[in-house]
Amino acid sequence: MSGLLEEYAKVAGQDVVFQLQQLANHLKGKKVVHVNSTRVGGGVAEILEKLVPLSNELGLDTSWEVISGADDFYHCTKAMHNALQGYSAPIAQNLLDAYEQTNRDNAEKLRPQLEDADFVFIHDPQPAPLLKLCPERRGAWVWRCHIDASRPYRPVWRYLRKHVSDYDASIFSLPNFSQDLPHPQYIIPPSIDPLSDKNIDLPEEDVEKVKKEFGIDPNRPMILQVSRFDRFKDPVGVIESYRLSRKFNPDLQLVLAGGSASDDPEGEAVLEEVRTAAGDDPDIKVLLLPPDAHKTINALQRAADIVIQKSVKEGFGLTVTEGLWKGKPVIGGNTGGIILQVISYHTGFLVNTPQGAALRIRYLLRRRNLMQEMGIKAKEFVRENYLLTRQLREYLTLMVSLQHKAEYRIELI
Amino acid sequence: MSSNNNFKDHIFSVKDCALITIATGRRAFTLTELRNHIRDVSPDSIYHHFWGGMLGAGFEESEYNNDFADWCRRNLNEITLGEQLSVVDPVAHKDLEDLRQEILEIIDERLAESEISLFLRSTRPFEFLRSLLVIFDTGKKITRPEDLPLILPELTTGSIFYHFIDSRRRLEHGFDDFRLWLEGFGEDYMQLSGSLAVIDPFFSSLRHIRQEVTEVCLEKLGRGAI
Numbered sequence: 030m031s032g033l034l035e036e037y038a039k040v041a042g043q044d045v046v047f048q049l050q051q052l053a054n055h056l057k058g059k060k061v062v063h064v065n066s067t068r069v070g071g072g073v074a075e076i077l078e079k080l081v082p083l084s085n086e087l088g089l090d091t092s093w094e095v096i097s098g099a100d101d102f103y104h105c106t107k108a109m110h111n112a113l114q115g116y117s118a119p120i121a122q123n124l125l126d127a128y129e130q131t132n133r134d135n136a137e138k139l140r141p142q143l144e145d146a147d148f149v150f151i152h153d154p155q156p157a158p159l160l161k162l163c164p165e166r167r168g169a170w171v172w173r174c175h176i177d178a179s180r181p182y183r184p185v186w187r188y189l190r191k192h193v194s195d196y197d198a199s200i201f202s203l204p205n206f207s208q209d210l211p212h213p214q215y216i217i218p219p220s221i222d223p224l225s226d227k228n229i230d231l232p233e234e235d236v237e238k239v240k241k242e243f244g245i246d247p248n249r250p251m252i253l254q255v256s257r258f259d260r261f262k263d264p265v266g267v268i269e270s271y272r273l274s275r276k277f278n279p280d281l282q283l284v285l286a287g288g289s290a291s292d293d294p295e296g297e298a299v300l301e302e303v304r305t306a307a308g309d310d311p312d313i314k315v316l317l318l319p320p321d322a323h324k325t326i327n328a329l330q331r332a333a334d335i336v337i338q339k340s341v342k343e344g345f346g347l348t349v350t351e352g353l354w355k356g357k358p359v360i361g362g363n364t365g366g367i368i369l370q371v372i373s374y375h376t377g378f379l380v381n382t383p384q385g386a387a388l389r390i391r392y393l394l395r396r397r398n399l400m401q402e403m404g405i406k407a408k409e410f411v412r413e414n415y416l417l418t419r420q421l422r423e424y425l426t427l428m429v430s431l432q433h434k435a436e437y438r439i440e441l442i
Numbered sequence: 443m444s445s446n447n448n449f450k451d452h453i454f455s456v457k458d459c460a461l462i463t464i465a466t467g468r469r470a471f472t473l474t475e476l477r478n479h480i481r482d483v484s485p486d487s488i489y490h491h492f493w494g495g496m497l498g499a500g501f502e503e504s505e506y507n508n509d510f511a512d513w514c515r516r517n518l519n520e521i522t523l524g525e526q527l528s529v530v531d532p533v534a535h536k537d538l539e540d541l542r543q544e545i546l547e548i549i550d551e552r553l554a555e556s557e558i559s560l561f562l563r564s565t566r567p568f569e570f571l572r573s574l575l576v577i578f579d580t581g582k583k584i585t586r587p588e589d590l591p592l593i594l595p596e597l598t599t600g601s602i603f604y605h606f607i608d609s610r611r612r613l614e615h616g617f618d619d620f621r622l623w624l625e626g627f628g629e630d631y632m633q634l635s636g637s638l639a640v641i642d643p644f645f646s647s648l649r650h651i652r653q654e655v656t657e658v659c660l661e662k663l664g665r666g667a668i
Contacts, residue, residue: 438575
């Protein structure tokens with residue numbers, strides 16, 4: 030077994046890697062191309078960074094291509110992203126023109142490789158028009174939508190649908206994200222990479238160092254929410270929950286850690302609201318971390334007693350997965366993919382209000398043994414369901430199914 | 443009876459499988475909608491909502507043994523119906539059509555006896571899914587029951603699903619592949635077969651089932667087997 034596979038076998042289990050090898054035996058040498066629009070930053074790039082080498086170690090011939098464009102292209106795709114998430118705003122024609130032109134330009138460069146591939150995975154709306162620009166394609170093309178498209182802004186979806194309806198299949202993260210499309214829609218939840226800086230085991234001294242760096246008292250309980258400063262993540266609601274809990278747990282500390290908001294005008298405003306709500310409470314730390322602060326986030330999650338993700342709207346909620354993987358009970362908003370991960374009384378608690386979150390914080394802090402039990406269960410739950418190896422297995426299964434074009438059952442004997 | 447394993451010369455070929463979930467586009471917000479979709483979906487969707495969760499992403503300690511019961515209880519707040527649906531045993535039915543009929547009858551009865559059930563509406567729909575199963579040969583073979591405790595701990599959860607769960611759909615009388623194979627050896631392994639038959643595959647993870655099957659084999663075949 031190769032080095033990388035061995036590393037994953039240590040974390041996910043030998044049997045899991047054995048199964049990947051078995052499935053991959055039926056796809057040996059197949060040319061697979063993943064296309065997205067960024068090499069670094071964001072969940073898609075994080076996953077592809079490991080998924081691609083791992084696929085290659087299993088004997089597939091996998092590559093990862095990135096399309097690029099000018100500002101108008103990114104403005105357009107940002108607007109598309111928002112529209113798929115339900116934000117009602119039309120996109121100007123000049124931006125759509127830039128979107129199509131950028132795809133035409135990139136197709137010139139990528140066409141031979143894409144047309145020759147056995148499988149092409151197009152991630153998100155940015156490169157979606159490439160399919161129509163590769164008329165001589167011979168393989169199966171799959172559109173992988175990572176966005177919560179459960180209630181898209183219809184005019185934008187209608188436009189995008191023209192570009193994605195000819196694909197052989199699409200993949201959505203949750204069943205309710207799927208749309209009316211004329212091809213099979215596979216449901217593959219996202220995953221975390223247990224070997225990435227954000228999730229790898231850390232020595233205790235690294236955790237202690239981060240506590241010290243941010244002035245977190247190691248002898249008092251700490252609750253943490255990691256997320257962008259976004260109203261849908263309800264950071265102000267988390268502060269309210271903390272204050273309600275403090276009446277019963279005066280030692281409690283709260284850390285709200287998020288990425289830089291420089292590219293998001295609304296993020297700046299929300300950050301200000303959060304700072305105002307935090308006031309001069311020395312036990313609330315509002316941390317604005319750089320995008321590459323993965324190890325810091327990892328250490329903060331490990332330092333926390335309880336992880337909070339009190340979103341009022343959420344896609345899948347990978348920060349929940351990360352928290353569970355660190356063996357922490359998670360108090361999560363009763364929405365989106367959080368519902369799949371937070372199982373009340375088992376891996377944490379689902380809540381609907383700041384009051385609900387406060388109640389569960391109090392409850393857990395009074396039951397340390399239960400917290401520990403939940404933490405153990407939470408980690409195993411992620412190991413079974415939400416590691417990169419599971420996602421790769423489903424990609425391999427999908428490729429086998431597309432190869433055989435069967436409806437319900439394929440026997441590779 | 444199809445075992446997908448011809449057991450020729452008492453050879454048990456270990457297979458493995460992987461499942462992928464596919465959206466059907468059908469969604470139900472009310473009990474009547476749920477009922478009508480259950481009537482119309484492909485049998486594989488019924489299969490998925492009873493068994494698919496075991497191989498797909500999901501929580502092993504679920505309160506109910508099928509998604510229909512779970513949704514009625516949690517989302518429709520139909521406690522009575524949730525309980526009634528939770529005792530449906532898919533193994534006790536000769537096929538998925540038969541299973542479908544029983545579910546429909548239970549729902550119809552509830553709709554007839556409780557007027558309020560007609561008006562309940564969930565904010566979270568029941569999403570009808572189906573699954574596609576890819577089955578492959580692992581190349582592993584055993585010829586003696588005594589080899590079972592040796593090989594079982596090494597099996598993937600996919601193998602356990604295929605031979606212990608999926609087999610109940612393929613074989614008659616809720617048989618599994620292990621028991622069918624043991625039958626070929628005559629009376630000698632009846633006791634082992636009987637013990638395997640009483641393992642309840644619901645409310646457990648596949649890893650836990652693997653452990654339970656291994657322990658039963660060790661107990662009945664003697665620790666000396668390994």
